[in-house]
Amino acid sequence: xxxxxxxxxxxxxxxxxxxxxxxxxxxxxxxxxxxxxxxxxxxxxxxxxxxxxxxxxxxxxxxxxxxxxxxxxxxxxxxxxxxxxxxxxxxxxxxxxxxxxxxxxxxxxxxxxxxxxxxxxxxxxxxxxxxxxxxxxxxxxxxxxxxxxxxxxxxxxxxxxxxxxxxxxxxxxxxxxxxxxxxxxxxxxxxxxxxxxxxxxxxxxxxxxxxxxxxxxxxxxxxxxxxxxxxxxxxxxxxxxxxxxxxxxxxxxxxxxxxxxxxxxxxxxxxxxxxxxxxxxxxxxxxxxxxxxxxxxxxxxxxxxxxxxxxxxxxxxxxxxxxxxxxxxxxxxxxxxxxxxxxxxxxxxxxxxxxxxxxxxxxxxxxxxxxxxxxxxxxxxxxxxxxxxxxxxxxxxxxxxxxxxxxxxxxxxxxxxxxxxxxxxxxxxxxxxxxxxxxxxxxxxxxxxxxxxxxxxxxxxxxxxxxxxxxxxxxxxxxxxxxxxxxxxxxxxxxxxxxx
RNA sequence: GGCGACAUAGCCAAGUGGUAAGGCAAGGGUCUGCAAAAUCCUCAUCGACGGUUCGAAUCCGUCUGUCGCCUCCA
Numbered sequence: 001x002x003x004x005x006x007x008x009x010x011x012x013x014x015x016x017x018x019x020x021x022x023x024x025x026x027x028x029x030x031x032x033x034x035x036x037x038x039x040x041x042x043x044x045x046x047x048x049x050x051x052x053x054x055x056x057x058x059x060x061x062x063x064x065x066x067x068x069x070x071x072x073x074x075x076x077x078x079x080x081x082x083x084x085x086x087x088x089x090x091x092x093x094x095x096x097x098x099x100x101x102x103x104x105x106x107x108x109x110x111x112x113x114x115x116x117x118x119x120x121x122x123x124x125x126x127x128x129x130x131x132x133x134x135x136x137x138x139x140x141x142x143x144x145x146x147x148x149x150x151x152x153x154x155x156x157x158x159x160x161x162x163x164x165x166x167x168x169x170x171x172x173x174x175x176x177x178x179x180x181x182x183x184x185x186x187x188x189x190x191x192x193x194x195x196x197x198x199x200x201x202x203x204x205x206x207x208x209x210x211x212x213x214x215x216x217x218x219x220x221x222x223x224x225x226x227x228x229x230x231x232x233x234x235x236x237x238x239x240x241x242x243x244x245x246x247x248x249x250x251x252x253x254x255x256x257x258x259x260x261x262x263x264x265x266x267x268x269x270x271x272x273x274x275x276x277x278x279x280x281x282x283x284x285x286x287x288x289x290x291x292x293x294x295x296x297x298x299x300x301x302x303x304x305x306x307x308x309x310x311x312x313x314x315x316x317x318x319x320x321x322x323x324x325x326x327x328x329x330x331x332x333x334x335x336x337x338x339x340x341x342x343x344x345x346x347x348x349x350x351x352x353x354x355x356x357x358x359x360x361x362x363x364x365x366x367x368x369x370x371x372x373x374x375x376x377x378x379x380x381x382x383x384x385x386x387x388x389x390x391x392x393x394x395x396x397x398x399x400x401x402x403x404x405x406x407x408x409x410x411x412x413x414x415x416x417x418x419x420x421x422x423x424x425x426x427x428x429x430x431x432x433x434x435x436x437x438x439x440x441x442x443x444x445x446x447x448x449x450x451x452x453x454x455x456x457x458x459x460x461x462x463x464x465x466x467x468x469x470x471x472x473x474x475x476x477x478x479x480x481x482x483x484x485x486x487x488x489x490x491x492x493x494x495x496x497x498x499x500x
Numbered sequence: 501g502g503c504g505a506c507a508u509a510g511c512c513a514a515g516u517g518g519u520a521a522g523g524c525a526a527g528g529g530u531c532u533g534c535a536a537a538a539u540c541c542u543c544a545u546c547g548a549c550g551g552u553u554c555g556a557a558u559c560c561g562u563c564u565g566u567c568g569c570c571u572c573c574a
Contacts, residue, residue, distance in 0.1 A: 014516095030574075038574085045574040075572070157569080163502055164570070206572080228574030229505095235573090259574065268568070297523080298513065303506080303567070313512060313524050320523080323537065360514090360521095369514050372522035382538055386531095469533060476535075487536045494537095 001060050004362045007301060009232065009256035010156055014364060020223055020254060024064070025056045028214040028253070030227035030235065031067040031113065034094040035075035038101060039276035040291075040306055041228065041262040041269050046107045047292055048259050048300040048365075049226055050411055053108075055361045058409050066217045067110040068210060069095050071117050072203055077192055087193045088117070101279040105288045106413045114217060116209040120195045123204045126212045126246050127184045127197075135245035139175040141187030141200045147180040150241040156256060157233035182238055184208050207238035214253070215243055225253040229260055229301075230268075260303045268303075277306060289418040290315045296367040296410060315499060317371070318418050323496075324378040325403065325416035331385050332396045347398035353377040354402045358409075367410065374406055421497040424449050427482050431456075434478050453484060457493045460486070 004017045019025055029049045032038055053063050071091035080087045095115075102109060116123075127143050130136035136145050147153050147161070154160055164180055183205035188194035194201035214222065220243075227236065236256065243252035261268045262277075269276045282291060294314035298304045353373055360369040381399065384391065407415050421427070428449045435442060440455050456475050463471040476486050483498045 041574050159503070159570075230569075230573055233569065261574070266567075310512065317523055366514070369521065372514065375522050386538075473534070485536065488532075489537065
């Protein structure tokens, strides 16, 4: 089995992945706090870890991938109070909206989405263990983690305790021994949701749930812990301190992978300043395959600027790919009809590309480099398709298996059928008049865009046969005005929708 | 203030010691009734300065610039 290499945040360098259990990979990724609609930054993280899982599977690993929902926290409670509803209602609403939007993006989901509120007993048990082990203390209804007791605190974020002090502070109402300490359990204020505990009614702190759920579902020393870069400190640092305090064993996990953030106007999107672009809004304008290409066209760990130009560029790339694949599909049908199984080895170069492709993915999940290989491969494919005579069904099947593998590994669904205009109702309406203007008779009832365009193509084909190029060009121009591009190739006219 | 990341062509973006992948845009050729698509060709010495090395975009130092973390955040 070929090795997989990637950048581990803890070691601060690219390392060779060595699994806890041979041929198995366990991964925990911090998920959403369900206090609001998810934004494209969440989508990036979900796609990245989806693809990482796919790459491991392609390389023969059995993968277990867990991602949580934090369904109780201050923001959720606050929102519930504002809406005069309950924290549970708010949390479930955004949880369902997230899942809905993730499915629409064709992002394959984790094996499980554990929720904090389903794990309160385990969390309480973990806090008790931390108290017993001397890592935590109760303080009038709250429980805090004793950061200075954790000798290696700061090892992930490369921070030194003394440097943190200036930033640390004690909020009103907190009863900490040390400003660095953080809450494991918070006493409920009047009107807030709560669970009973040995320290009174309250709720879990912000970081303990991930330690508890990761340990519960993946066990100690699991392989990969992932999340956004902004979670490194304090969230992941705290997770390590908690988990290693609970188990009294190191390491909590073997590797850390962090995704870069998505920026708007060069600035990181942030809940606190409300500057976000929601996934559901992105889906109104762009096909999931275009968004997936956009996210994977940059290395997962780099910052990524989200803007219209960048997405349009991704769209152009997907269109280029889709065009080649559609042409491949057409030629394949012809070849299968025409040629018997026989010799054919022009797929050999595709084997070389395939190896190069998977090499890139094993090397720090380098999807941008893999796209580079895809483009080179498709250029070769286009050349091959120009010479139909040399093709055999064996060759076509072989090539097809490589192509399918390429796009499956990156999680594209039916990339050759990607549409670039999501809402065609206006175009369809306008087209009816165009059809009529060319004296084409229409039946009553609703006609699809496809139906209307095909009637125009038919009319134009007749005109071309009669060498009436004026009429032919007029039809083409009229269609172009409505974002429909005609292409004549190999005696057949096809059309595609073009973004405005 | 402390800590850290990044800086590659008009734009986006790989590449971390051996002489710059890929895409978009642009220009030119082939194909086409004309287009489109496709294909071929052209298009950078890697922020600045200094150092290490036979050799550096890649390592070290200084500077400049951008961004981030230190408070909730994927």
